[in-house]
Amino acid sequence: MKRYPADDSKIVDSLFTKYIIIVPTEQDKVDLMEAFKLIHDSRDIDNDFVTVNQLMHEYQPTNDIIVSKDAYDVILPMKET
Numbered sequence: 001m002k003r004y005p006a007d008d009s010k011i012v013d014s015l016f017t018k019y020i021i022i023v024p025t026e027q028d029k030v031d032l033m034e035a036f037k038l039i040h041d042s043r044d045i046d047n048d049f050v051t052v053n054q055l056m057h058e059y060q061p062t063n064d065i066i067v068s069k070d071a072y073d074v075i076l077p078m079k080e081t
Contacts (some may be wrong), residue, residue, distance in 0.1 A: 002050040017051040021058070021065045024072040033059045 002015055017067060021028050037059035047053045058065060 001052070003048050004050060004053070016049050017054060019064060022071050022075060023065060024069040025069055026067050029065045029067050032065055033063065035065075043073075 004011060004015070007030065013061075019081060023032065036056060038058040040059055045056065047056060058064075
């Protein structure tokens with residue numbers, strides 16, 4: 001996994017992992033945000049890893065969790081094959 005560079009001035013967009021999380025309901029989004037908040041507040045997680053740090057901040061209102069039952073229903077069968 002990628003770690004943040006020691007020199008903050010070298011943090012560039014290419015470091016970040018590109019992803020979205022698609023859920024079928026608003027409650028699923030809330031549940032995930034609560035889980036990410038627990039992860040964020042944990043003292044046992046090494047948040048120097050770029051992707052870990054990104055995920056642990058998905059509890060914030062501006063996040064990459066998209067509620068779309070239609071998109072979820074299209075993607076789910078692909079996951080099961």
